[in-house]
Amino acid sequence: MRMPAGWEAVIGLETHVQLKTASKIFSSAPTDFGAAPNTQANAVDLALPGTLPVLNRAAVECAIKFGLAVNGGDDRHIAARSVFARKNYFYPDLPKGYQISQYELPVVTGGQVEIEAGGARKTVTLTRAHLEEDAGKSLHEGLDRPGVSGIDLNRAGTPLLEIVTDPVMVSAAEAVAYARALHGLVTWIGICDGNMQEGSFRCDANVSVRRDGDPRLGTRAEIKNVNSFRFLEKAIEFEIRRQIEVLEDGGAVVQETRLYDAERDQTRSMRSKEDAMDYRYFPDPDLLPVAIPRQWVETVRHSMGELPAAIASRLSAEFGLSASDARQITQTRALADYFFALTAALGGGHRLAATWLLGEFSAALNRAALEWQEAPIGPTRLAALLLRIQDGTVSGKAAKEVFDALWDAEGDVDAIIAARGLRQVSDTAAIERLVDAAIAAHPKAVEEYRAGKDKALNALFGQVMKASNKTANPGQVTELLKKKLAG
Ligand code: ADP
Ligand code: MG
Numbered sequence: 001m002r003m004p005a006g007w008e009a010v011i012g013l014e015t016h017v018q019l020k021t022a023s024k025i026f027s028s029a030p031t032d033f034g035a036a037p038n039t040q041a042n043a044v045d046l047a048l049p050g051t052l053p054v055l056n057r058a059a060v061e062c063a064i065k066f067g068l069a070v071n072g073g074d075d076r077h078i079a080a081r082s083v084f085a086r087k088n089y090f091y092p093d094l095p096k097g098y099q100i101s102q103y104e105l106p107v108v109t110g111g112q113v114e115i116e117a118g119g120a121r122k123t124v125t126l127t128r129a130h131l132e133e134d135a136g137k138s139l140h141e142g143l144d145r146p147g148v149s150g151i152d153l154n155r156a157g158t159p160l161l162e163i164v165t166d167p168v169m170v171s172a173a174e175a176v177a178y179a180r181a182l183h184g185l186v187t188w189i190g191i192c193d194g195n196m197q198e199g200s201f202r203c204d205a206n207v208s209v210r211r212d213g214d215p216r217l218g219t220r221a222e223i224k225n226v227n228s229f230r231f232l233e234k235a236i237e238f239e240i241r242r243q244i245e246v247l248e249d250g251g252a253v254v255q256e257t258r259l260y261d262a263e264r265d266q267t268r269s270m271r272s273k274e275d276a277m278d279y280r281y282f283p284d285p286d287l288l289p290v291a292i293p294r295q296w297v298e299t300v301r302h303s304m305g306e307l308p309a310a311i312a313s314r315l316s317a318e319f320g321l322s323a324s325d326a327r328q329i330t331q332t333r334a335l336a337d338y339f340f341a342l343t344a345a346l347g348g349g350h351r352l353a354a355t356w357l358l359g360e361f362s363a364a365l366n367r368a369a370l371e372w373q374e375a376p377i378g379p380t381r382l383a384a385l386l387l388r389i390q391d392g393t394v395s396g397k398a399a400k401e402v403f404d405a406l407w408d409a410e411g412d413v414d415a416i417i418a419a420r421g422l423r424q425v426s427d428t429a430a431i432e433r434l435v436d437a438a439i440a441a442h443p444k445a446v447e448e449y450r451a452g453k454d455k456a457l458n459a460l461f462g463q464v465m466k467a468s469n470k471t472a473n474p475g476q477v478t479e480l481l482k483k484k485l486a487g
Pocket of ligand 1: 012013164165166167206220
């Protein structure tokens with residue numbers, strides 16, 4: 001989307017990441033998805049009188065991991081003492097009448113996530129990340145009694161880490177790049193299963209617009225619970241356009257919560273938005289402050305393995321990958337694992353591997369809407385193909401054809417090369433015949449080249465490659481063409 005002239009957008013994201021703990025944040029009930037309604041809610045989750053919450057240590061550990069991961073392993077942003085607070089509001093799926101969250105003293109303060117959007121790099125700064133419990137769910141459909149709503153409290157008390165960015169993104173593309181990078185990170189460090197259909201990773205997008213150069217932030221609307229990257233992009237784009245229209249018509253943007261309707265591709269108002277003071281936050285007297293001794297942080301750090309950002313630096317320093325390629329390779333664990341399996345099978349070739357994975361392979365996965373862990377060509381088979389490029393058996397161009405055939409499961413690499421006649425020809429006499437033929441058939445290109453138009457060589461080169469069914473050794477073709485044209 002192109003921004004309408006004279007306007008800029010400002011976006012901040014709040015992401016609810018469901019933590020991969022076996023039991024809930026304040027009770028021993030299980031957190032499995034999809035069980036029959038109210039079979040995974042115990043007395044604490046139901047808010048029965050006389051019950052008390054007991055903090056799940058594993059949830060705090062997830063928050064510590066996250067705090068280390070977004071601060072390059074630095075522990076200064078992890079609070080030594082943090083506090084749970086009650087956020088008071090009424091809703092049928094919240095039987096206590098308040099949600100236990102964190103307000104003044106979250107576990108994590110600050111942090112950053114590196115993104116790349118539209119070819120430009122950017123650091124998205126985080127405001128905070130705090131622990132909280134999820135609410136239950138209201139069911140309005142599929143009940144055996146018509147006109148009645150049901151309440152399912154299975155999800156009540158599921159541990160969440162809410163990760164809040166500063167208002168620093170300026171386009172839907174940047175917001176999506178951030179959401180993808182964050183998704184890659186939380187699944188990499190193993191604190192979230194990343195399943196967006198099941199709601200394990202949900203984004204709220206805060207969107208406002210302002211006139212170019214205006215230092216003040218505009219009034220924002222918050223789009224709730226978007227659960228796919230594509231919808232996130234569309235919802236933000238719609239919302240930016242809507243707000244600009246409202247303001248250009250002389251109206252005012254209302255601070256409110258909106259919902260994205262994917263079928264109509266629009267956002268619509270859900271409710272006016274409360275300010276923090278309306279929730280009457282106060283420290284929960286049922287829970288002690290959480291003490292996080294440095295010793296604990298150290299233990300967690302040692303359990304984590306190398307962080308993706310560190311691996312990326314290593315890929316650049318040791319193997320000469322560009323910073324951008326290195327970051328992309330380490331954006332998800334599945335891709336990084338694939339990359340290391342591939343280079344192990346190749347015995348090196350890191351840059352060739354990165355070029356293929358981020359180019360041809362990524363494009364093919366996109367077209368098929370597949371993720372790396374679903375790739376139809378495994379690292380060993382791809383390595384067999386890249387080896388044939390390295391040893392000169394096929395040209396890069398012919399290799400792309402072999403790749404497509406591999407994707408369609410036509411057989412193994414050498415069989416495909418043989419069956420399709422793609423073996424590279426480095427026989428000088430044979431190439432010379434093709435070069436002579438191309439020169440004879442295209443006098444105009446020859447004339448242009450001799451008149452100093454270097455690009456005319458590309459046309460002749462293309463002719464030779466085509467005539468050879470992509471098998472002519474490209475280096476030799478260029479060399480021979482130049483020699484003959486100079487003579
Ligand atoms: P709340 O907790 O009430 O939703 P916060 O002040 O904590 O409000 O902000 C929530 C999110 O909204 C943050 O990601 C922040 O960056 C973003 N945000 C705040 N003001 C604006 C604005 N004017 N435009 C866009 N995003 C904003
Ligand atoms: Mg909010």
